[in-house]
Amino acid sequence: MSPRPNSPSKKAPLKNSALRNSAPIFAALGDKTRLRLIAVLCAGGAMSIARLTSGTQITRQAVTKHLHVLADAGLVRDTKVGRERLWEFEPTHLEEARRSLDVIAQQWDHALNKLKMAVERT
Amino acid sequence: MSPRPNSPSKKAPLKNSALRNSAPIFAALGDKTRLRLIAVLCAGGAMSIARLTSGTQITRQAVTKHLHVLADAGLVRDTKVGRERLWEFEPTHLEEARRSLDVIAQQWDHALNKLKMAVERT
DNA sequence: CATACATGCAATTAAAAGGTTGCATTTGTC
DNA sequence: GACAAATGCAACCTTTTAATTGCATGTATG
Numbered sequence: 001m002s003p004r005p006n007s008p009s010k011k012a013p014l015k016n017s018a019l020r021n022s023a024p025i026f027a028a029l030g031d032k033t034r035l036r037l038i039a040v041l042c043a044g045g046a047m048s049i050a051r052l053t054s055g056t057q058i059t060r061q062a063v064t065k066h067l068h069v070l071a072d073a074g075l076v077r078d079t080k081v082g083r084e085r086l087w088e089f090e091p092t093h094l095e096e097a098r099r100s101l102d103v104i105a106q107q108w109d110h111a112l113n114k115l116k117m118a119v120e121r122t
Numbered sequence: 123m124s125p126r127p128n129s130p131s132k133k134a135p136l137k138n139s140a141l142r143n144s145a146p147i148f149a150a151l152g153d154k155t156r157l158r159l160i161a162v163l164c165a166g167g168a169m170s171i172a173r174l175t176s177g178t179q180i181t182r183q184a185v186t187k188h189l190h191v192l193a194d195a196g197l198v199r200d201t202k203v204g205r206e207r208l209w210e211f212e213p214t215h216l217e218e219a220r221r222s223l224d225v226i227a228q229q230w231d232h233a234l235n236k237l238k239m240a241v242e243r244t
Numbered sequence: 245c246a247t248a249c250a251t252g253c254a255a256t257t258a259a260a261a262g263g264t265t266g267c268a269t270t271t272g273t274c
Numbered sequence: 275g276a277c278a279a280a281t282g283c284a285a286c287c288t289t290t291t292a293a294t295t296g297c298a299t300g301t302a303t304g
Contacts, residue, residue, distance in 0.1 A: 019161055023154040030149025031292090032142050039141055042230045045237070050250060060251080062293050069291090083250050083301040091230055094223065101220045108164045108213055115167070153262085172280060182281080184263055191261090205271040205280050 022100040025093050028073035033058065034066050038089065041076060046088040144222040147215055150195035155180065156188045160211065163198060168210035 029035055033056075041047060049067070053060045067087055070076040074093040079086050151157055155178075163169060171189065175182045189209055192198040196215040201208050 019157050020154050023152055023157050025152075026148045026157070027152025030145055030147075030152040032145040033292090035141050035145045035148070038226060039229070042226055043233055045233060048250075058292090059294065061253095061295085064251080065292075080251095085251070089230060091227070094226065098220070098223045098227065101216065101223065104160060104164055104216065105213070105220065107161070108211060111165055111167060155262090170280075180262090181264065183265085183283095186281080187262075202281095207281070 018096075018103065019100055022097050025073050025075065025097045028070055028075055029097070031066070031069075033062075034070055037063070037066060037070065038075060038094075041087060041089040046079070046086040048084040048086055050084070052087065140218075140225065141222055144219050147195050147197065147219045148222075150192055150197055151219070153188070153191075155184075156192055159185070159188055159192065160197060160216075163209060163211040168201070168208040170206040170208055172206070174209065 029038070037052060040052065049060055049064055052067075053063045056063070067076060067078070071078065075090055076087050077090045078088075151160070159174060162174065171182055171186055174189070175185045178185070189198060189200070193200065197212055198209050199212045200210075
C-alpha cells in the first residue's frame, strides 16, 4: 500500500453525537463574563439583571446579551416577576457538558492503557 | 434602607480565579470541529495535519488554525517529526476544565441544600 | 397621576473568528 | 537533482460577537 494519508480512524472516533451537541454549551461557557454570571447565579439563586450588572464594568445591556447567550445554550432560565426579570441557573445542560469531558477523559485513559500494554508486550 | 440594587453577593461568589482561568479552555472546546479534533487525537494518539484533515470538508489550513487555538489553550501539543508535524492531546488543562464544572455543580448542590433546609425550617 | 426604577428594542461599531486561496519552504525518495 | 508530499506563511473575505448609545415601554409607589 502506498503511504497516503489515511482517514483519521477506521472505527468511529467515539460517541461523536454527544460531543457535537455539547460544543454550543462549551462556547457559552467560554467567556469570563458569562462564567462569572453562571457562578453568581449558581451560588446566589435567582437574580435580576440590575443586580447582576451592579459591581461590574460592563453595561446592563451587555449583561442582558450574555444572559441570552447562556439561555440559548440552556444554561439559565428566566421568569418575569413584576417589573423585573429573574434569571436562574439551569443545571441540566451543564451536566451534559460534564459528561462530555468525562467521556473524553475516559477515552484518553483507554488509549493510554492500550499503549502501555503494547509497550509491555514488547 | 432603600431597595437599591445590591452587589451580586457579599461573600466572594466562589473560587473565582479557577473559573476565570478555565474560560479560554471552554472557548477552545466550544467549536464542533475542534471538539472533533480533540476526540480524534484523544482516541487515536498523535497525528499529522494531513491525516486530521482527510475525511473532513474543511481545508488543511482551517485545521491548522483550529489546532493552534487548541494549542493556545494548552489542550494539544505538537512535535515536528521529519517533514510532518504530529499533534497530540494534552490532558492537563482538560482536567482543569473538568474540575471547574465540578466546582459549579457542587456550588449548585450546596445552594439547593441551603434552600431546602430553609424551607423545612418553615 | 407623576416619577423613578427595571427592562426591552434598535442601530451602530470595532474586533475577532472561521474559512479560503495562492505561493513559499522543507523534507523524503527515486 | 527532480519531484511529490507535508507544512508554513500571508493576504483576504465574510460572519459573529461583544459592547455601546439612545430611546421606548412597562410597573411600582408616594
